[in-house]
Amino acid sequence: MPATATRSAETRQKILDVARRIMAHKGYSAVGLNEVLAEAGVPKGSFYYYFTSKDAFGEALLKSYFDEYLADMDRILAAPDRSAAERLMDYWQLWRETQSIDECQGKCLAVKLGAEVSDLSESMRLALKEGTDAIVGRLERVISAGLADGSVTIEDTPLETARILYDMWLGASVMAKIHRSVEPLDITTTVTRRLLHA
Template sequence: MTVAGKHVQARRRILESARPLISQRGFSAVGLSQVLEAAQIPKGSFYHYFESKEHFGAALLELYNEQYLQKLDALIAERGKTGFEKLSAYCQCWVDAQQHGCLNEKCLVVKLAAEVSDLSERMRLILEEGTTAIIARLACMVEEGQQDGTITKALPARLAASVVYQTWLGATLLVKVTHKQTAFEDAFVATRQLLAS
């Protein structure tokens, strides 16, 4: 492997090793030495891979967006499911990731939005870009459901998708606060009622 290839591989390992730490503790609470230790990269070499902790945070969020959108694209491409079934599967995946998933599957938007949006405009913009793209993907599922008759046309697809996404973000925050799954149950009910044809 070339030197450049090894550099890219090590950088990716740092980002992937850092994600569970940051999902659990937050961005500010995780030190660079902890990140390097988790990635098994020699201490003191962080700035060989990233200009700053902000640059590292931006790269982490970009990778998160990329991976999240790939999962959504795969769900959209599934054949044999209605638009409503795809959206329901998305909601179930959300619950599964928050309840039973490993820390790598937790929603970084929920964990970091309030924290990093005040710390870094660059990171805020990456979060905004990611959430905009997520809502656009959800709108594709709503449009598909509206065309196949499984989702109501009472709301424009993008507005319905935005409300669904906001509902699930809010539900996840409430679950974190209450340590009860009731908010997810309520979110399922609200989503079904919003979309029912």
């Protein structure tokens, strides 16, 4: 890749990384593009060089977030010498830790931006859907592996169980933010163990 293209890609990624950090605290609508560009050290007039529109920027932000999230998830769920149930509980434990920081304000953009941007932008809603579907798909595969290795027992299908668990953890994360307490996450951890018989 030519040096100019490399610098351009690096600058674009820097804008996305800065935006993710700011929006994880403030939300999407409360953050102006000028704030992001100033924090990233990028001239104000160059935004449209990197993104064709604010919707395209939001979509790229979510795709970048989910790419990193899914890579981390894959690493946790592929841990060697651990049963499928242990790998699943390791994933939920990390979720609890990342959602309990900053007085339970968390770092998950799906939790922070999900309801807000789904009403603002169809392309961002679809990026959220694609990312969350990918998470549920990974959970389904590990639940299936748990059935095969005997570490998991469920009453519904692996897909239904994965959806129930993911929805439950999203809801618990929102409630943790509202109450500024880890209690909803702890309750959800207990219920997760029961659902998986892990």
